[in-house]
Amino acid sequence: MSDTVLQLLNVESAYGPIKAIRGVSLKVRQGEIATVLGSNGAGKTTILKTISGIIDPRKGSIEFRGQNITAKDPAYIVQQGLSHVPEGREVFPLLSVRDNLLMGAYTRKDRDGVARDIETVYGYFPILKERAAQDAGLLSGGQQQMLAISRAIMAAPQLILLDEPSLGLSPKLTKEIFEIVVRINRERGTTILLVEQNANMALNASDYGYVLENGRIVIEDTCERLREKEDIKEFYLGLKDDGVRGERRWKKKKTWR
Ligand SMILES: Nc1ncnc2c1ncn2[C@@H]1O[C@H](COP(=O)(O)OP(=O)(O)OP(=O)(O)O)[C@@H](O)[C@H]1O
Ligand SMILES: [Mg+2]
DSSP states (O other): OOOEEEEEEEEEEEETTEEEEEEEEEEEETTOEEEEEOOTTSSHHHHHHHHTTSSOOSEEEEEETTEEOTTOOHHHHHHTTEEEEOTTOOOOTTSBHHHHHHHHTTTOOOHHHHHHHHHHHHHHOHHHHHTTTSBGGGSOHHHHHHHHHHHHHHTOOSEEEEEOTTTTOOHHHHHHHHHHHHHHHHHHOOEEEEEESOHHHHHHHOSEEEEEETTEEEEEEEHHHHHHOHHHHHHTSOTTSOOOTTTOOOOOOOOOO
16 A cells, blocks of 8 residues: 555646646655745645645646545545644634634544543643633734644644744744644654745654745755755755744755755
8 A cells, every 4th residue: 555645746726827836746655744845935835725625726636545636625625634724823713712623623523532632732732721711812823823733633634734833933932833743743643744934943843855946846855865965955945044934044046956
């Protein structure tokens, strides 16, 4: 049996005349954390939206656990075991923290499993337990990120798509969130596809990486090898700073390999 959970072949997506991704092929293997790295506007969010059915691709195909999910309904794709944590979190602000978590589990019938998973996410993020009865809209940005990730876990998915969890967070909080993402992967065996501008954090947390530029994948390798390649680090990933969004310098490509 194949160990490939998700496979994109030559996927193209556009917004009207604007081609956002141009023939993206990638694979996510069972049990790994895979990452797509790229600067503003590279097409990272578009890849995730196309996988989860929010955008229909113009070309190409997407297979999830051996099944063709290209352009299927987002609700159907969630039911197949794929959860998407969107960029900018998108929690339900007027629902309590606990109700947000239960929304994540709305398709599940195993009440005991749901109760257990709520305790698990409270273990990962104790602040969510403290704030369980409070409206989610009152949480800080970092706490909302924790809630959005936790809500995805509540669906008990096979694969989580994670869109820039570091967005707007301090380096310290970003580090904490990444540690939990790695624990979710290791402890629950959940496969994760993470897109990030924060190359430092993503390369350290992930097993396999793709670098996206202008809607195309320009390199892929194990993260171990990507971390070692000086030219990639310098020209694509801007890794001469501390990796904080906003301070990162995405340099123009001068040479390739
Ligand atoms: N709703 C939209 N309508 C028109 N163009 C869009 C839309 N959303 C994204 N785009 C364009 O598609 C391209 C890819 O955008 P996308 O949001 O996928 O990039 P990204 O890599 O996620 O960037 P960021 O790191 O800033 O989140 C960009 O050129 C962007 O301007
Ligand atoms: Mg984005």
